[in-house]
Amino acid sequence: MSMRHSQDASEVRLARTYLSAVAEPPAPALAAFVARHGPVRAAELVRAGEVPEIVEKETIARRDRDRVVAHLSAAAAVGARLVTPEDAEWPAAQCLAFELAGHRHLPAPIALWVRGEARLDEMVERSVAIVGSRAATGYGGRVAHTLALGVAGAGFTVVSGAAFGIDAAAHRGALAADGRTIAVLACGIERAYPMAHDRLLRHIARTGLVVSEYPPGTAPARHRFLVRNRIIAGLAGGTVVVEAGWRSGSRRTASDAGLLGRPLMAVPGPVTSAMSVGCHRLLREPGTVAVTRPEEVIEAVGRIGVDLAPGLAEGGGPRRITDGLSDAGQRVHESLSWSAASDPDQVSMESGLPVELVRVALPELVRNGLAERTGNGWRRCPRLG
Amino acid sequence: MSMRHSQDASEVRLARTYLSAVAEPPAPALAAFVARHGPVRAAELVRAGEVPEIVEKETIARRDRDRVVAHLSAAAAVGARLVTPEDAEWPAAQCLAFELAGHRHLPAPIALWVRGEARLDEMVERSVAIVGSRAATGYGGRVAHTLALGVAGAGFTVVSGAAFGIDAAAHRGALAADGRTIAVLACGIERAYPMAHDRLLRHIARTGLVVSEYPPGTAPARHRFLVRNRIIAGLAGGTVVVEAGWRSGSRRTASDAGLLGRPLMAVPGPVTSAMSVGCHRLLREPGTVAVTRPEEVIEAVGRIGVDLAPGLAEGGGPRRITDGLSDAGQRVHESLSWSAASDPDQVSMESGLPVELVRVALPELVRNGLAERTGNGWRRCPRLG
Numbered sequence: 001m002s003m004r005h006s007q008d009a010s011e012v013r014l015a016r017t018y019l020s021a022v023a024e025p026p027a028p029a030l031a032a033f034v035a036r037h038g039p040v041r042a043a044e045l046v047r048a049g050e051v052p053e054i055v056e057k058e059t060i061a062r063r064d065r066d067r068v069v070a071h072l073s074a075a076a077a078v079g080a081r082l083v084t085p086e087d088a089e090w091p092a093a094q095c096l097a098f099e100l101a102g103h104r105h106l107p108a109p110i111a112l113w114v115r116g117e118a119r120l121d122e123m124v125e126r127s128v129a130i131v132g133s134r135a136a137t138g139y140g141g142r143v144a145h146t147l148a149l150g151v152a153g154a155g156f157t158v159v160s161g162a163a164f165g166i167d168a169a170a171h172r173g174a175l176a177a178d179g180r181t182i183a184v185l186a187c188g189i190e191r192a193y194p195m196a197h198d199r200l201l202r203h204i205a206r207t208g209l210v211v212s213e214y215p216p217g218t219a220p221a222r223h224r225f226l227v228r229n230r231i232i233a234g235l236a237g238g239t240v241v242v243e244a245g246w247r248s249g250s251r252r253t254a255s256d257a258g259l260l261g262r263p264l265m266a267v268p269g270p271v272t273s274a275m276s277v278g279c280h281r282l283l284r285e286p287g288t289v290a291v292t293r294p295e296e297v298i299e300a301v302g303r304i305g306v307d308l309a310p311g312l313a314e315g316g317g318p319r320r321i322t323d324g325l326s327d328a329g330q331r332v333h334e335s336l337s338w339s340a341a342s343d344p345d346q347v348s349m350e351s352g353l354p355v356e357l358v359r360v361a362l363p364e365l366v367r368n369g370l371a372e373r374t375g376n377g378w379r380r381c382p383r384l385g
Numbered sequence: 386m387s388m389r390h391s392q393d394a395s396e397v398r399l400a401r402t403y404l405s406a407v408a409e410p411p412a413p414a415l416a417a418f419v420a421r422h423g424p425v426r427a428a429e430l431v432r433a434g435e436v437p438e439i440v441e442k443e444t445i446a447r448r449d450r451d452r453v454v455a456h457l458s459a460a461a462a463v464g465a466r467l468v469t470p471e472d473a474e475w476p477a478a479q480c481l482a483f484e485l486a487g488h489r490h491l492p493a494p495i496a497l498w499v500r501g502e503a504r505l506d507e508m509v510e511r512s513v514a515i516v517g518s519r520a521a522t523g524y525g526g527r528v529a530h531t532l533a534l535g536v537a538g539a540g541f542t543v544v545s546g547a548a549f550g551i552d553a554a555a556h557r558g559a560l561a562a563d564g565r566t567i568a569v570l571a572c573g574i575e576r577a578y579p580m581a582h583d584r585l586l587r588h589i590a591r592t593g594l595v596v597s598e599y600p601p602g603t604a605p606a607r608h609r610f611l612v613r614n615r616i617i618a619g620l621a622g623g624t625v626v627v628e629a630g631w632r633s634g635s636r637r638t639a640s641d642a643g644l645l646g647r648p649l650m651a652v653p654g655p656v657t658s659a660m661s662v663g664c665h666r667l668l669r670e671p672g673t674v675a676v677t678r679p680e681e682v683i684e685a686v687g688r689i690g691v692d693l694a695p696g697l698a699e700g701g702g703p704r705r706i707t708d709g710l711s712d713a714g715q716r717v718h719e720s721l722s723w724s725a726a727s728d729p730d731q732v733s734m735e736s737g738l739p740v741e742l743v744r745v746a747l748p749e750l751v752r753n754g755l756a757e758r759t760g761n762g763w764r765r766c767p768r769l770g
Contacts, residue, residue: 024716024737061733061740143656219735221719268653268665271528271677280653283668283675290668290675292656331409334606348446350604352409355446 009086015043016084017068020111021215024060025227029054030338033105039084039110067215074216079205080115080189089119094235097260106230106259109213116209123182123209127157127188128301129171129236129257131229131250132166132243137275143267144169145176147240148295152179156235156301157208159184159236161228162197166242166250171204182235185212186228187220211235229253230260238301239264240291244278254282263300265291321370328353332361333370333380341377395470398586400428401469402453405496407431407444410612414439418490424469425493452600459601464590465500465540465574473708474504479620482645491615491644494598498574501594507670508567508594510752512542513686514621514642515558516614516635517551517628522660525628528652529554530561532625535679537564541686542593547582549633551627567620570597571613572605572689596620614638615645623648624678629663639667649684650676706755713738717746717766718755726762 016039023030033055034042045051046059047066083089098108114120130148132140144166148158152174160167162183173183183204185193189212192198204210214224226249233239233256241264244250257264258328266283266288270275282288291297295309323331335351336342344362348355362378365366365371373379394750408415414751417426418440430436431444432451460467468474482494499505515533517525529551533543537559545552547568559566568589570578574597577583589595598616599609611634618624618641626649629635651668653675654661660712667673676682707715720736721727729747733740747763750756756763 027737057739058737061737065734137653139657222718223716223719227467267656268661268668269677270524270655271652272524276653277677280675283653284681290653290665292662292665296669331606331608336610349450352412352443352446356441358446 005165005346012039012086013082013084014068015039017071017082017088017113017215018043018066019046020082020109020213020271021067022062024058024123025109025213025224026105026107026230027058027110028104030058031110034110037231039086059276064191066149067217069187071215071217074188074190074273075113075115078115078137078190080112080113080210080216083114083120084111089121091121091124091235094124097262098230098234101261102258103257105257106234107232109231111213113215114209115189115205115211116207118180118209120209120211123157123180124159124235124237126155126302127159127182127236128297129159129232129253130166130238130242131160131232131253131276132170133245133248133250133278134165134167135245135275136165136169136243137269137273139269139273140166140267140275141169143269144242145173147267147291147294147297148173148181149177149179151297152181153177154210154294154298155179155235156298157182158233161186161232162193162201162204162210164194164196168197168200170242175203175207181208183208183210184228184232184235185210185220186214186224188212188216188218190216191218191220203227225240225249226252230256233257233262234260236301238265238297240265240267240288240297241279241282242267243269243273243275245274246281247275251278251282256289258287263289265289265297265300267291302348313353316366321368325364325368325370326361326362328357329364329368332358333365336365336371336380337380338380341374341379343377347378395676396472397424398467398469399453400424400469401471401496402426402456403451403599404431405467405494405498405598406452406456407447409443410494410598410609411490411492412443412495413489413492413617415443416495419495435623443539444665455539456600459573459575460498460500463500463575465498465595465601467496468505469496474506476509476620477504479509482647483615483619486644486646491619491641493619494616496598497616498597499594500574500590500596501592503565503594505594505596508542508565509544509620509622511540511687512544512567512621513682514544514617514624515551515555515627516545516617516624516636516638517555517626517666518630518633518635518660518663519548519550520660521554521628522628522654522658524654524658525551525652525660526554528654529627530558532643532676532679532682533558533566534562534564534625537566538562539679539683540564541622541683544566544617546571546610546617547578547586547589547595548610549579549581552632553582553585555627556585560588560592561720566593567614568593568595569596569617569620570605571599571609573597573599573601573603575601576603576605578605610634611637615641618642618647619645621686623649623650623682625650625652625682626664626667627652628654628658628660629667630654631662631666632658633663636663636667639673643672648674650674650682650685652676705714706753710749710755711743711746713746714749714753717743718750721750721756721763721765723765726759726764728762732763 543559
């Protein structure tokens with residue numbers, strides 16, 4: 001029985017390996033076909049060409065090319081595994097969102113190639129995607145690093161795409177916090193892309209996860225980056241766009257996050273910066289939240305009522321010496337002169353307050369060191385205010 | 386009859402002059418009392434002290450001090466007039482919003498002192514307030530100037546508070562466009578405050594309007610700036626906050642604009658700038674619109690469907706050479722190599738597209754100069770992409 005079960009499991013795994021390579025993602029018809037028939041039967045039917053026309057269109061180019069063993073051994077060679085919906089670590093809740101969205105371009109992945117020791121489902125449970133332009137400015141890079149450092153330090157996993165610019169700054173910020181980060185690639189799991197991030201990707205694989213929907217051997221291509229972005233948006237509990245041009249791939253991640261029901265955040269920047277134009281465009285669309293600090297990101301993706309961002313006022317907001325006074329006290333204080341003394345009638349006239357109220361407020365000011373009595377009236381204390 | 390009418394009008398004007406000085410704004414009880422009894426009767430009752438306790442509290446300090454003649458002649462000396470709800474140029478629609486808001490701290494002004502030749506109601510018909518911190522950064526000042534220049538150039542009046550920083554940049558931007566601007570003061574209409582803006586205020590009075598709710602002789606005081614802000618928010622068709630600290634008077638203008646049902650806008654800035662913290666705080670509140678260009682401000686305050694901001698894409702957004710291609714064309718283009726030629730089967734395998742679709746897409750690429758046929762297949766054109 002246990003033998004039979006493990007045979008089944010291995011059969012399912014081989015079928016998923018075949019199916020994950022037979023169609024170029026996103027392959028919504030194949031995804032629906034696999035959901036209906038189960039992976040083993042679906043793989044048989046695809047191989048045999050006994051599929052509806054829309055599935056055939058997605059699979060005919062590669063259906064006869066069986067690279068299952070090659071893909072599994074290429075993955076094993078870099079310490080990667082295939083994670084399938086049948087595995088305990090499959091991020092089921094996240095992938096359910098793809099089905100709920102029901103959007104043609106947003107099918108759930110058929111399986112995910114994963115490199116790293118952590119469990120995928122645990123890694124994404126509290127997570128946030130931090131993405132943005134490859135051509136980031138110094139400002140954008142610093143903000144991405146700061147946000148990632150803060151959210152990773154608070155225990156959130158930072159999900160990004162390992163690209164130059166914002167993505168790399170986000171991964172590095174998470175690593176700098178000794179936090180957790182996931183790089184989602186748009187190419188085979190065995191590749192380092194971009195090449196210059198070879199060390200960064202190794203570091204991420206050691207402490208977090210590198211993930212790809214694409215089978216080993218897949219080359220990076222522009223349309224794959226856009227398709228990959230839905231995996232970033234889907235795995236993370238929310239997406240922050242740090243910098244983006246007017247037409248930016250980050251807009252696609254943002255749009256996917258919205259369709260998947262995830263909070264979408266954008267970082268403001270100088271309106272004079274071309275790299276913030278895409279963020280401001282997002283901020284002008286309904287539902288996008290402006291975020292400027294890690295606390296605000298956590299508030300958006302965190303648990304309601306638990307992860308509320310504290311205001312700045314208590315922390316460092318400037319206080320005025322008259323803050324604790326009554327309204328009348330503040331108005332009387334404003335009406336007093338620094339140099340010449342005023343009597344209560346003059347203060348009443350100047351402030352428009354009844355003289356009785358002025359007579360109450362003046363001692364309040366004296367008690368607070370904000371006014372002093374002189375021979376012929378009251379005046380402001382020169383030192384304090 | 387005409388004699389009697391002009392006597393009435395002058396009687397009303399004298400009553401409003403008295404009432405506008407007898408209480409320190411905002412005086413919601415007095416405003417309601419004047420609305421109920423009319424200005425002439427209300428002034429008589431206030432002078433006689435025959436008023437409800439809440440009105441007495443607002444008026445007792447100044448009710449015996451009759452400065453009507455002094456105020457009218459001080460105003461006349463600087464070419465200012467009192468504009469009352471009985472005058473044709475009273476901005477009735479704007480002031481109705483104060484009544485509709487029904488907020489205790491937002492009574493409509495009892496009258497307005499106005500300096501300048503333009504009609505107040507016409508000036509505010511299409512208008513926008515541009516306000517912000519006195520301690521503006523160079524960035525904020527430039528953005529305020531640019532926004533004001535753009536909206537004033539499009540025929541909108543720029544309303545602001547004549548303060549240092551953002552306010553002054555907004556007024557100057559409007560003047561630079563030969564546009565119209567209104568300065569709303571928190572002191573007597575005959576004063577130049579701040580003193581350094583004496584020339585600016587004269588310039589504004591010559592081409593636009595200087596406005597104050599306060600009678601001549603009133604000194605600027607902190608609480609008056611906050612109270613004055615409701616006049617800025619109320620007169621303008623919408624309010625833009627360009628820069629503001631965490632605790633800023635501009636927040637009060639913004640809050641007033643919201644209560645008065647006017648669109649509220651904020652300009653994003655670097656999240657690292659203390660002078661943008663207040664704007665980002667506003668942007669995180671529901672209903673605030675992020676604006677980065679004059680066109681976006683006009684869209685928010687302008688007529689629906691007429692003043693829509695054009696996108697940037699047509700103007701200057703970067704285009705890709707593959708933009709006009711079909712989806713298949715783009716995927717095939719990505720799959721082609723620069724150096725080695727591929728046959729349609731290889732392209733089909735790499736792209737995951739059926740070979741028939743590849744055979745259609747390749748000539749499309751050739752027609753567009755994006756691919757070329759070589760002896761043994763197709764490759765990307767090296768020059769173009």
